[in-house]
Amino acid sequence: MYGLYFDGKNLTYREDLEKPYKKGEALIKILYAGICNTDKEILKGYHNFKGIPGHEFVGIVEDAPSKELVGKRIVGEINVGCGKCAYCLSGLERHCPNRTVLGILGRDGVFAEYTTLPEKNLYVLPDEIEDIEAPFIEPxxxxxxxxxxxxxxxxxxxxxxxxxxxxxxxxxxxxxxxxxxxxxxxxxxxxxxxxxxxxxxxxxxxxxxxxxxxxxxxxxxxxxxxxxxxxxxxxxxxxxxxxxxxxxxxxxxxxxxxxxxxxxxTRCGPFAPAITALAEKRVSVKDMVTAIYPLKEYKEAFSKNDERDSIKIIFEI
Ligand SMILES: [Zn+2]
Ligand SMILES: [Zn+2]
Structure with missing residues (x-):
């Protein structure tokens, strides 16, 4: 598959990345992904991340243990807890000391054709939300x-x-x-x-x-x-x-x-109220999209992101 890969020093566009597979997780085909300031920090070497960056996305489930999810348009909560510790058991996976975080910590992200996430992280989107609006749900x-x-x-x-x-x-x-x-x-x-x-x-x-x-x-x-x-x-x-x-x-x-x-x-938050607010048009995000780029033009995209008047840069994947 194609995607952006960060080796700890440089970000490159590659077409030889392996299509991901994680047992028990859903395989997601990415439609759009947003650039966030955290991505910029990662590319400066913070968090010691190596792999595919990116965590704001919308995609289609291509395969999943629960077949009813296949074909559904989804967004995904980015923290994946261990499922066993006291934080995870009380619903605070976001604070699990052994968590991985999509495109940020120990887990490949969404600046690529495909990613994987556990089913419990996924939220099926209502039709009222357009593809281009969905990457705003995480922020x-x-x-x-x-x-x-x-x-x-x-x-x-x-x-x-x-x-x-x-x-x-x-x-x-x-x-x-x-x-x-x-x-x-x-x-x-x-x-x-x-x-x-x-x-x-x-x-x-x-x-x-x-x-x-x-x-x-x-x-x-x-x-x-x-x-x-x-x-x-x-x-x-x-x-x-x-x-x-x-x-x-x-x-x-x-x-x-x-x-x-x-x-x-305060850091990451609950997806449900964000999805409802967007679906009910209580928050407007479309006029925050400054430009849309294909992944291949990632250099232009990141330099546009640094421009003073830029707000949100989106990759069409
Ligand atoms: Zn972000
Ligand atoms: Zn945990």
């Missing part, structure tokens, strides 16, 4: 994870720092949970898009105009984002962290202690 699920970790009081305001792919999805989700949602970013075009969805937007230049609120979500993926974010939480409020790229940052935690701020880290 959208991670936006919904915030609502699993923090009870957002409906009479409160939320500020989101970061107008990238994730910040744009989070602001759309938060509209249904908070009285007012404010997105702060530094990309005029992305802020204009958010405004179109009815979200209040502020350019970072005018951030001084903002008042402190109870919930602040940090989704900038930068070190300075954390400092900004702490400044806008009221005492006893919540600072919700979505960026993993700030690892190694030297953080000033004294405002956190002085204002008794709750810091909450």
């Amino acid at each position: 959208l699920a991670s936006a919904f994870e915030i609502t699993e970790m923090v009870h957002i009081e409906p009479n409160e305001e939320v500020i989101i720092f970061g107008d990238g792919k994730l910040g744009l999805l989070i602001s759309q989700v938060m509209r249904y949970y908070a009285k007012r949602v404010i997105l702060v970013g530094k990309h005029r075009e992305k802020l204009t898009l958010a405004k179109k969805w009815g979200i209040n937007t502020y350019h970072l230049d005018e951030v001084d105009k903002l008042k402190r609120v109870r919930y602040v979500i940090e989704a900038t993926g930068t070190q300075s984002g954390f400092d900004y974010a702490t400044r806008y939480v009221v005492p006893r409020g919540y600072l919700i962290l979505k960026s993993t790229t700030a690892q190694g940052a030297s953080l000033n935690l004294s405002p956190v202690v002085v204002d008794e701020i709750h810091i909450i880290g």
